[in-house]
Amino acid sequence: MSKHVIENNKEGPRKKTKIHFPSNEDDDDEFDDLEDTVQLEKSQVKISDSDVYLDTINRKVLNFDLPLICSVSLATTNIHICLVCNKYLQGASESSPAYAHAIDSNHHIFINTQTYKFIILPEQLVLSGKVLEDLNDIKLLLNPEFTIKDISSLDNVPKQGTTLTKTKYDAGFIPLINDYMNDQTDSRFDKYSKFVLKHNALYYAISHISFIRNALLSYTQSETTPLTNQLSILTKKIWSPFLFKNFTSSFAIENYLVSCHLPNKIIEDIRLFYTWMINTLIKENKKIFKNKFTGNLLLNEKEIKFINLAIKLPQQSVFKGSTSLSIEQYDLVKLIKEKKIKIVKSPKYLVIYIDRTNDMKIEGIDQELNMNILKFDPDLLQLDTELKYKLLANITYDNKVHVFNKSRNKWVEFDSVNLKEIEKELLFITNCQLQIWELQ
Ligand SMILES: [Zn+2]
Secondary structure, three states, X not given: OOEEEEXXXXXXXXXXXXXXXXXXXXXXXXXXXXXXHHHHHHHOOOEEOOOOOHHHOOHHHOOOOOOOOOOOOOOOOOEEEEOOOOOEEEOOOOOOXXXXXXXXXXXXXXXXXXXOOEEEOOOOEEEXXXXXXXXXXXXXXXXXXXXXXXXXXXXXXXXXXXXXXXXXXXXXXXXXXXXXXHHOOOHHHHHHHOOHHHHHHHHHHHOOOHHHHHHHHOOOXXXXXXXXXXXXXXXXXHOXXXXXXXXXXXXXHHHHHHHHOOOHHHHHOHHHHHHHHHHHHHHHOHHHHOOOOOEEEEEOOEEEEEOOEEEEOXXXXXXXXXXXXXXXXXXXXXXXXXXXXXXXXXXXXXXEEEEOEOOOOOOOOOOOEOOOEEEOEXXXXXXXXXXXXXXXXXXXXXXXXXXXXXOOOEEEEEOOOOEEEEOHHHHHHOOEEEEEEEXX
């Protein structure tokens, strides 16, 4: 099978991007157009420093969180975004949807989502020089950049961003809002939109594990690591001080999941979804993620690998002669010790899944959730003298997520709509379902 290789290493934060396109019939249209545009870029015959169309840019409508899909051809490569109306359009050659849009709509300035270059159509000019300074905020909106120094200070100094309407926000602590997914007519999203809040809680938790976050913020995209690419883009946006609005969205990664054809039980169950995600991250980047999330434990004298510990919460009991259930408290450490397991190799990140299934089948009681309370100290989970963990993230049954804002030394709750501060002492009364603990 012949392959075309495009190398683009002249500009942009990506040192080297290679894209291989197998030349089969399905890809023909996409490929032809891509070749045209790359030809245009390679030759770079027409470079301009003209600022003539800068005034036509409408920053208020710009939203770069959507999946990179051409609104006309549905192609997924070589997408340009119109900076006047935010339309996602393929190509820049004469036969491309972007070119046609420039002529039909009289919109002339676009950003290439692959090279981050600004292109004027239909003239096919690539902008360069001083004019780019005025466009840098748009480039950073599409692809937030972080230096090693930026990354190393994230947990020490709050990094503030300012939106277009001059609202301040703390980078790393903005909501994920996927409202506009509901507007999608694509029925493939139906089963996902139901679980997107659950997924958002998990993306949020993962993007607040410093080790994963730092790796994702400095990650160089690669065609062999599609999930890591998606998580990297989302994490960069969550931690970006360059946003125009103080929220972002997981629409693009949810769109990617559709193409993965995951079984329903993985999409629906937070524990399986977490396991799939971590396994895929490890598979895609053995060097970075291996050995951080898996541990070994002894069960009945057998050593087994584990990626999370599941705890079944003891069932609620029924008050005599009534249909109401009692609510009792159970200690997390005690419940783990009752499992009669011994951790022989401790993971850096210990994930605990709390099974809250209500097994009570009593007439008059229609309750899915076991509402017993799990007691724990967020500052210390001590499994033996050596093994001490601190809580990093807590996801609840109803899709809330609690993460620790290290730079402000406070716990924050994201309730799928808003973010607010929460007292550490109140974390345990939430119906926690999945917790991520960090080895001290
Ligand atoms: Zn437009």
